[in-house]
Amino acid sequence: MGASNFTQVISVGVVSFLTGYYVHQWLNSKSSRPRTRSSIRKVTSSSEESTEESFEEDSDDEGIDINSTSLNEIPGEVRMTLVVRQDLKMGKGKAAAQCSHATLALYKKITNPQSDAYNPDMVRRWEYGNGQAKITLQVPNEDEMDTLFAQAISLGVNAYVVHDAGRTQIAAGSATVLGLGPAPKLVLDQITSELKLY
Template identity: 80%
Template structure:
């Protein structure tokens, strides 16, 4: 009799095999097992929040857990997969900004608190429209919170340039709750 495994087990095994191959390729052969061409053109357009001065160093003094918050616009009526992709773009953009020494949002202390504190917490919330999203963005910037708005490239469901997701953090939970505490879960 054969053994049946679930899709989740198959995905887990595939990821484990891939990670093992990357690990072996890096440490046994001096480089990755596979190479691929990185396409310079991103799925998403650049955000208009580039160049804003964000000094989040004062947030390092605030104790407690840290998290990221992903705020999804509801008026765009994105499918779940599209929204998930947009949230992934936001998470990566926030991470790049806070971990890059050349970024205005660079804060290795906050990044370490988030990475090693409570499982890299992320919460997804909903906002009714772009106007409300822009208000949250302005509040975050004024409080020194790392923030990034994702704008869609317009190749699938959404018009080009549409602001889809606002990413905030990582930052102390207490600070992010001041900005997004009234929003409902997505």
């Protein structure tokens, strides 16, 4: 590996670490505030059949809209990645419902003309280029999920964390699935290449 490649790898690592650290600190400061019904858009799931309610909480992690238009120049397959937490021991149906919430939330972000995340070119590539490809991966715990979230933001990839309503298998407010994209596979692999399939 050349010196310039090594320097680039170190630079990306440092930037990712610092971004993750500061996003984590910011998210922790937000989550200590009391819950409200009007502060942000949040999807929650109340059962494995993916019943949705409009429970909203003052935690701005899901409200960050990223302008991903710079990724339009990157060639290749465009996909969405859904990262499922393993420490929660969700059933397959529960995990499927949570993944559905993440998919819909990301799609709403990227197709909303009033959102900073609006990117119709990326949507077209994802929808028509390879049939709305999605991949599900697993992450061991919430800390690792937070790190992936920060890496995605630092690379210009939209990210969304689904929190559960807590009516069935897991505690209310638990971060269950991290949705990433749609974005070029080349960029998503920089974030998730170490993860195993779910």
